[in-house]
Amino acid sequence: MAGVDGCKAGWIAVLRNLNDPAGITLKLFPRFSDLLSHIPILKIIAVDMPIGLPDLLGPDGRGAEKAARKHLGMRQSSVFSVPSRASVYEVDYWAACETSLKSSEPPRKVSKQCFYLFPKIREIDGLMSPSLEDRIYEVHPELAFWRLNGEREIDLPKKVKGRANPDGLDQRRDLLLTKGLPRELLDQKPPKGCGRDDLLDAAANSLIAERIHFGNATPFPQDYQRDGKGLRMAIWA
Template identity: 75%
Template sequence: MPDGPDIRVAGVDGCKAGWVAVLRNLNRPQDLRLEIFPAFAALVKSTAAVIAVDMPIGLPDRILAGGRGPEKAARRHLGMRQSSVFTVPSRAAVYEDDYLAACETALKTSEPPKKVSKQCFHLFPKIREIDALMTPELEARVFEVHPELAFWRLNGEKEMSLPKKIKSRANAEGLDQRRDLLVSLGLPKNFLDQAPPRGCGRDDLLDAAANSVIAERIHLGRAEPFPKDFRRDGRGLRMAIWA
């Protein structure tokens, strides 16, 4: 018999196909889906009570040493995995669609002056996609998360000992370690081991699954923001990573 009304949460990660979401019904554990959304707006229109997405939300006008507060706060806990947390530049830099222009704008809007990494630049279209939709009111449902901080939280507040990637290539042992942790928390192994849909990597699937567990923690009031004394950007958007 059902244990209560449907309560759906979504763990989301950006991927080549758009956005991969692990959708879970907290009152019906067997109601578990993997879905690709071409646009983030479709996720916002879904019935998910909480959407935990691995993408920066809240963009300062100027960036100080170490990046936004959420990035500095997350790195303090991640030890060997802290390089997975990119420094996001100012909003003006994020809205540049040319790499050299983005670097030039980032240099002008950071102290000390800092260019943009190529990895972060490739995230700009997705950052802009969320930024165009976000409002302070939507923060009741949409939360910024980071998979490695999620795994840190779920691993007894210890960073994962194996990297997810080595020289930009998937590391099977590191991915298996993360899958096994998620299985220990109740997610089905066959679900986590399924062949990812086109445009989605195995790492994207596992990251979305970890984010879905953080979405559950957020819904239950068990997650906390990093940093706790988070600030808001010029549009009033919260700048915090949740775990």
Template identity: 60%
Template sequence: MTSAGRLAGVDGCPSGWIVVAIAAEGPLDPTVAIATSFKAVMDEDTAIIAVDMPIGLPDSIGPTGRGPEQRVRPLLGGRQSSVFAVPSRAAVFTEDYRAACDVAAATSTPPRMVAKQCYHLFPKMREIDALMTPAAESRIYEVHPELAFWRLNDDHALALPKKVKGRPDPAGLDERRAILVRHGFDAGFLARAPRGAGADDLLDAAANALIARRIASGLAEPFPREPQRDGRGLRMAIWA
């Protein structure tokens, strides 16, 4: 999928994980592939993996929520609804939706339910959580595509959504493609997603790859600036 010295931007997709790999410096030389598991992503010889999935799950959630989401939402303007509220680890590891809502309410102050969109991410969140260790943090970083595009757009929130009522929004996708092209991606590479992934998945993974390059070069920063750690010692921060 990738070779030594490459950087990977990763996003969940219907077939598993879409991986856009780029060079650490110079021309991007991008490639795209689908991995059926996050372990397969980790097994590739990539220097940095920037993945759109929460890493680090609190035992309980306070009034302001998990730190990273609290910090990045105000930056995203109309796109802040794309940053889902992450519940406690116990809720994430509860498979039934209604039961997960009960656990989330019991482990949050004030009691909060689980958004359906977040619940659908639980299997991938559990997959990463089972593999992550504090030692892996030198290589694997949590990112978020809308924050990535905010950063790539000179720290300005995007004007258009990428989806409207669950369907891709052509104007929003074009806005994101234009930003990626400005940062070195070829329009042809971005024109068609591989089978098993959507057009938005490809664009998100490409944006994540550019944040991986910022991380590798020391330019990225964590949100919040001083991340907290969960009960397993995992860092809780979104990077951009």
């Protein structure tokens, strides 16, 4: 199984084998499709990237973001609103905003933070189908940390004014240590094009992959909807 986070260099993944607790590795994948073709097969892939894109965005956005934010308190701003599929497939920011205005009610533009994720959202959307839903699950690191922290939000942010916050990252690392992940994994130098926050997020997502495997994870919201491709719109934790 794998916990995955997008990064500048591609996709950073913490790979785990529950039959071999010591067999936990960090691996960088240039393309998301490389995760699907990995040998041995990754039976569960828990990835921090929106899956399921609405054709028309209502007042509350995707139900997944709204359901996740309810639990995150000061960390809820980490959950970006995902615009319509048509907007996500625009490659120019202002074109994306124009398309989003036409496909949302009330009309709204696209945040710059979300726009920078569009290439990776398109990468998954182009591969994803309902038949892959038993392997690929949308997760969110801050919701993962909330779940792992006894359903309490993490006190400190990962970033302050756009820069890594060592205290917030240490707090998350220390929580992951209590869940049995090895310090050598969590404290290693990330690969080029991957930040320490990406590594820790992938590690947290790997623990949600374990929860999914054992049937202990739940979708947010539980009464999730499906998009025009038949894909569920839910964040798992």
